[in-house]
Amino acid sequence: MEDFIFVDKIRKIIKMRHDDIVAAMVSGGVDNMEKYQYMLGQIRTYQYLSQEISSLLEKKEQKDSDGTVISIKPKGGPKT
Numbered sequence: 386m387e388d389f390i391f392v393d394k395i396r397k398i399i400k401m402r403h404d405d406i407v408a409a410m411v412s413g414g415v416d417n418m419e420k421y422q423y424m425l426g427q428i429r430t431y432q433y434l435s436q437e438i439s440s441l442l443e444k445k446e447q448k449d450s451d452g453t454v455i456s457i458k459p460k461g462g463p464k465t
Contacts, residue, residue, distance in 0.1 A: 392438065392442065395438070396435065396438055399431050399434050399435055399438075400431075400435070402427075402431055403428060403431035403432065403435075406424050406427050406428055406431075407428065409424065410424055410425075410428075
């Protein structure tokens with residue numbers, strides 16, 4: 386359960402930073418094209434991170450609901 390608390394905090398930080406950059410761009414905080422491109426890159430990165438986290442959580446939720454267990458042991462056992 387602590388994992389979900391950690392993930393939730395990370396998602397909130399990502400959203401907060403994304404929203405801060407969007408607000409700065411909308412309020413006229415961009416004074417040249419280089420800065421605009423940099424900020425746009427940051428926005429895209431935060432959106433990408435959010436999407437990846439959501440995708441990972443969806444996969445985990447699907448496995449949890451199926452009741453499957455993922456084994457981390459190598460197939461065939463150790464070779465001697």
